[in-house]
Amino acid sequence: MTTVVVAEDEALIRLDLVETLAEEGYDVVGEAADGDSALELVRALSPDVAILDIKMPGTDGLTAARQIIGERLSAVVILTAFSQRELIEQARDAGAMAYVVKPFERNDLVPAIEMAIARFADFAFAEAAASEHAERAASAEAKLEERKLLDRAKGRLMDTHGLAEADAFRFLRSAAMNGRSSMGEVAQRVLDGELKP
Ligand SMILES: [Mg+2]
Incomplete structure (x- = not known):
């Protein structure tokens, strides 16, 4: 069941929202009447939206939305009054995943929630993929650096100490193995002249 935290300072609208959500099969796990409580509830309950x-x-709500999305806590649907057009623009800029204009219609609410959840999932997935990619690239680069270092150390052992390649390796x-250090560290010590056969 999709879990929802609702934050709305007007009690009647909040009640209406909670009832509508329950009728549509959502699990309202928390209700707040101000932004700070909303943020606390979202952090504590990790709702879907x-x-x-x-x-x-x-x-x-916009500040809370920025915070929630910044911390990757949940999807966000912003509620705004029809008269507040500039706030709709700001909601978009805040990275709100979807918004609903009040007075809300049941038929607007459900698609907005589903869209917000889908977008949040895409967003989190893209971010995870990007960081995994960066990690792999960094580890590939570290391996390449170590190989270059090893080649140079091997060359030093062969040229300066007359070792055959296999013996240098x-x-x-x-x-x-004896020093419990990495091959890269050992290679660096050979290049620094600290370690000789
Ligand atoms: Mg209000």
Whole structure:
């Protein structure tokens, strides 16, 4: 069941929202009448989606939305009055995943929630993929650097100490095993002149 936190300072609208959501099969796990409580509830309950009115006492819905999305806590649907057109623009800029104009219609609410959840999933997935890609690239680069270092150390052992390539490699490997250090570290010590056969 999709879990929802609702934040709306007008009690009647909040009640209406909660009832509508329950009738549509959503699980309303938390209700708040201001932005700070909404943020606390979302952090504590990790709902699938937070529905936030913009104009609330204390932290407003847009600020709470930025915070929630910034911390990757949940999808967000913004509620805004029809007269507040500029707030709709701001909601978009805040990275709100979807918004609903009040007075809301049941037929607007459900698609907005589903769209927000789908967009949040895409967003989180893209971010995870990007960071995994960066990690792999960094590890590939580190491996390449180590290989270059090993080649240079091997060359040094061959040129300066007259070792055959296979012996140079064996020297590096056993120095690494005995010293419990990486091949890269051992290679660096050979290049620094600290380690000799
Ligand atoms: Mg309000």
